[in-house]
Amino acid sequence: MWVRKCEVDANDEELSPIPLEIASNEEFIPPPQTPGQKAVAERLKEISEAGAKKQGLNRRDFLRTGSGMAAALLAYNQVFGEVYDVNVEEVYDQMAFKEKWPKEQFIFDIQTHHVDVSRKWYDDTPQGRRTIAFFLMLRQGKDDKAKLEQLNRAHYxxxxxxDxxxxxxxxxxxxxxxxxxNPLPPDQMVATRKYVNDLAGSQRVLSHGLLRPNLGKKEMExxxxxxxxLKIDAWKMYTGAELGEKAWFMDDPKVAYPFWEKTRKLGIKNLCVHxxxxxxxxxxxxxxxxxxxKAAKDFPDLNFIVYHSGYRGGFWLGQGTGEKVVDKKTDDPQEIPWISDILRxxxxxxKIKNIYFELGSxxxxxxxxxxxxxxxxxxxMIQVAGAxxxxxxxxxxxxxxxxxxIERLRRMKMTKELQDKYKYPELTDEIKNQIFGLNAA
Structure with a gap:
């Protein structure tokens, strides 16, 4: 019997500020916690008990505070070494945590989602029902309608x-x-853009369009x-989405290249690909x-923005349909499937300067x-592609x-061991500010 993670979380007195496990989509057995995650959970329990007692809070309320985040980062340091910039005073004093808060940092998140709940797009097809089952897994509520509402535009x-x-x-x-x-078709995506920008009185949201080259000539229109x-700002595409046709590839001269030539004429140069x-x-x-x-070399004036940085993922996350891809087994800590393929x-x-790494998920x-x-x-990534x-x-x-x-990247720091052995640069504030938003601005 499946138990939804959101329902487990609702009753969890020790809910970590940093997720310590991956949920299943109810079609696959979820991957187990890594030994490191288990060790972090154990350390976090001890650290949070002390911090909560010091501040007169129960542990669940404590873990929702900045000091709770500091406790989680400290637990990681005790397991993995000094990978986060945090000190024990932040666990016991909320002001100590706030003093490290960056001022006026520009954060531009180029991969965000929500669901259009005004249409019952999910009732008619098996794919729609599978998609809605996945969405319902993400939230807690008294019924499916209440859960789905938590993925709507207002919650976005x-x-x-x-938050x-x-x-x-x-x-x-x-x-x-x-x-x-579709859970959020292009017309609704640009409607969200308008809604947020009107609400803010300034440009706060840009919108992708959705491009499906494997649908052929009709997709040109x-x-x-x-x-x-719709005046979309960039393209989002999924080469692995067959959509009743065949999967496709970015360097296919017959399927893909006519679209790259067309988008060049239309003035949209950012191609965001899953x-x-x-x-x-x-x-x-x-x-x-x-x-x-080949695509990046053949179209040097277009930007190929690789969503998820090409990371394969583990367990069911890294499994797909069709021909299976077998990765070479190695103990090399620098090998990260399939990110390492892009680095190579x-x-x-x-001379390729138009491939970018996006960090979502x-x-x-x-x-x-x-x-x-x-x-x-x-x-x-910094060594090979540049910050x-x-x-x-x-x-x-x-x-x-x-x-x-956001807190994790702010606090993450390159260990001295990795700097000495692999010549990685420090993760300076300048580099982090580039990643957080200046590169995409």
Missing amino acids: VKELFG SDTVMAVISGVPSREWDK EMERQVKE KGLPLGAFNEKACTPHDLE ILKRNP TFQQISSANPTRCLHMLGQ DHILWGTDSIWGGSPQSQ
């Missing part, structure tokens, strides 16, 4: 702009063959409509990043499971407010 505004330090965002979407079966009528994370739903081979090399592309093509997963591995990831080619994204609001992820 609250969790992204009210986090995010300043700007890009509203993104997921693929479908028919827009009336839809492409033009989204640019000219790579990695097949999620049990997308064509596995088409989610690999090998097709980026850039190493052998130093990937930073969340890796910094939670193994922050040392996260440092290997960031260190290599100016890493873009902040969180995949919110699927997992709630992105504030926990």
